[in-house]
Amino acid sequence: MLVVEDSQKMSNLLRRGLEEEGYAVDVAASGEDAIWMAEEYPVDAILLDVMLPDLDGFEVCRQIRSAGNWAPVLMLTARDAVPDRVGGLDAGADDYLTKPFAFTELTARIRALLRRGPSERPTVLRVDDLSLDPATRIVTRAGQTVDLTARELALLEYFMRHPGEVLSRMQLIEHVWDFAYEGGSNIVDVYVKYLREKVDRPFGLSSLETVRGAGYRLRVG
Amino acid sequence: MLVVEDSQKMSNLLRRGLEEEGYAVDVAASGEDAIWMAEEYPVDAILLDVMLPDLDGFEVCRQIRSAGNWAPVLMLTARDAVPDRVGGLDAGADDYLTKPFAFTELTARIRALLRRGPSERPTVLRVDDLSLDPATRIVTRAGQTVDLTARELALLEYFMRHPGEVLSRMQLIEHVWDFAYEGGSNIVDVYVKYLREKVDRPFGLSSLETVRGAGYRLRVG
DNA sequence: CTGGCTCCTCAGCGTCCTCTCATCTGGCCC
DNA sequence: GGGCCAGATGAGAGGACGCTGAGGAGCCAG
Numbered sequence: 001m002l003v004v005e006d007s008q009k010m011s012n013l014l015r016r017g018l019e020e021e022g023y024a025v026d027v028a029a030s031g032e033d034a035i036w037m038a039e040e041y042p043v044d045a046i047l048l049d050v051m052l053p054d055l056d057g058f059e060v061c062r063q064i065r066s067a068g069n070w071a072p073v074l075m076l077t078a079r080d081a082v083p084d085r086v087g088g089l090d091a092g093a094d095d096y097l098t099k100p101f102a103f104t105e106l107t108a109r110i111r112a113l114l115r116r117g118p119s120e121r122p123t124v125l126r127v128d129d130l131s132l133d134p135a136t137r138i139v140t141r142a143g144q145t146v147d148l149t150a151r152e153l154a155l156l157e158y159f160m161r162h163p164g165e166v167l168s169r170m171q172l173i174e175h176v177w178d179f180a181y182e183g184g185s186n187i188v189d190v191y192v193k194y195l196r197e198k199v200d201r202p203f204g205l206s207s208l209e210t211v212r213g214a215g216y217r218l219r220v221g
Numbered sequence: 222m223l224v225v226e227d228s229q230k231m232s233n234l235l236r237r238g239l240e241e242e243g244y245a246v247d248v249a250a251s252g253e254d255a256i257w258m259a260e261e262y263p264v265d266a267i268l269l270d271v272m273l274p275d276l277d278g279f280e281v282c283r284q285i286r287s288a289g290n291w292a293p294v295l296m297l298t299a300r301d302a303v304p305d306r307v308g309g310l311d312a313g314a315d316d317y318l319t320k321p322f323a324f325t326e327l328t329a330r331i332r333a334l335l336r337r338g339p340s341e342r343p344t345v346l347r348v349d350d351l352s353l354d355p356a357t358r359i360v361t362r363a364g365q366t367v368d369l370t371a372r373e374l375a376l377l378e379y380f381m382r383h384p385g386e387v388l389s390r391m392q393l394i395e396h397v398w399d400f401a402y403e404g405g406s407n408i409v410d411v412y413v414k415y416l417r418e419k420v421d422r423p424f425g426l427s428s429l430e431t432v433r434g435a436g437y438r439l440r441v442g
Numbered sequence: 443c444t445g446g447c448t449c450c451t452c453a454g455c456g457t458c459c460t461c462t463c464a465t466c467t468g469g470c471c472c
Numbered sequence: 473g474g475g476c477c478a479g480a481t482g483a484g485a486g487g488a489c490g491c492t493g494a495g496g497a498g499c500c501a502g
Contacts, residue, residue, distance in 0.1 A: 149448060166358045170238050171325050187450060189490060212458075212489070213371035214243070214358060370459060408461060410479060433469075433478065444502090451496080459488075467480070472473100 002041070003027045004034040004060065005049045014047065017103055031055030038064045045113055046073045048093070061093050062134065072113035125160040127220055130199065130207070132160050146198055151176070155191050156199065159208070159218040168215040192216055223262070224248045225255040225281065226270045235268065238324055243375055245399030252276030259285045263395050266335055267294045293334035332356070346381040348441050351420065351428070353381050367419055372397070376412050377420065380429070380439040389436040413437055
């Protein structure tokens, strides 16, 4: 198990506790170290603090994922940081735990993750002939690359992580925009239109469906 | 669904969000109101803030329970209040969520609670060859997808959650339309007709039965 | 500073949904 | 069989909802 934590005190505590539970523990104190160690050593699970001196936890997680490592990641977030949870899950974390936490809760979640095993996810998201690589941020449809802005890409990525599901405006705003939905804005509508113009129209398709009164859905098949 | 929350801003937010998810929402701003409304209106689930101007959430929950109401209760607690969790569960809550929370987390837990319901229910509703997935809002009959509007879907879902039962117009209006039945409207009749045209007629069936003088029934088997 | 780009707001417009109303149909009781 | 009443149906008004084009604010590079 790889523990990524910059506070010496905390990491010692975790190491001791986890070793007592029978885990073999390596510690990385920075994001760079963590990425390197995840690459170099066989790791069954990763315990990842969001706050790190160099990169933040999301970035670390994304890079580990894009290196093809799908070991379960349990992310430790600051206590009120709701966007963190969301960001963490989108970056490829498998679970999160807010500080402060009880050690028994930590071990329970670790056991759950290990039971589940590595999350079998491909690096590149694919829905029909549409593909999106979160690592390189390259999007293609029918083999042709599509240029998207940051926001458009984030939105499409969220759609592709939930293919076929109806996603409400509120859900989309919370995940893609990171703020609470207060109504009165049609920003989701606008960005769906942008996406349609880049991802659908040039190919004569309409994979982004409107579900009246509910939200939008990326059609699959 | 009954939302008990004294902050106007919060309750508006919740109402709007939940309605967008397809729930019919009533709001109570105090403990007294909540107890009264839980008694007076048919409620499938209760979202209950712990901090209220008059009684606290635990007391409200206890009283609702002792009135014989066993609708699932999801309690909203202050952030670190571990004792709250315990108290809440003791008082008869089914689940708790600490503020602040992501709206998607809220809806996930609500779905889980409703799924549990009085008896174990699967995520996808099935009655014979008719299936309805509340998450994706996809309805199929005999493997063929059926397009429904928001209202039609809500009505069909209610029928499918009570297969074989005779449902009165009053019951249907209260659950699907979220307002008190005042007679004089045949809106249920109209929507049953719409459903029949989409769900029955194309398949040469008549699963939505009229029970003269009583209401309607979704025939099973 | 200027131009280009991205992000977002806003208002107008068209479409589809929702619901009402008046009329029609068919079952049931006499 | 006739009358009555519950329910079915068709037409259509009104409005909610989503789409779209225009444009302003912020940002960055040149």
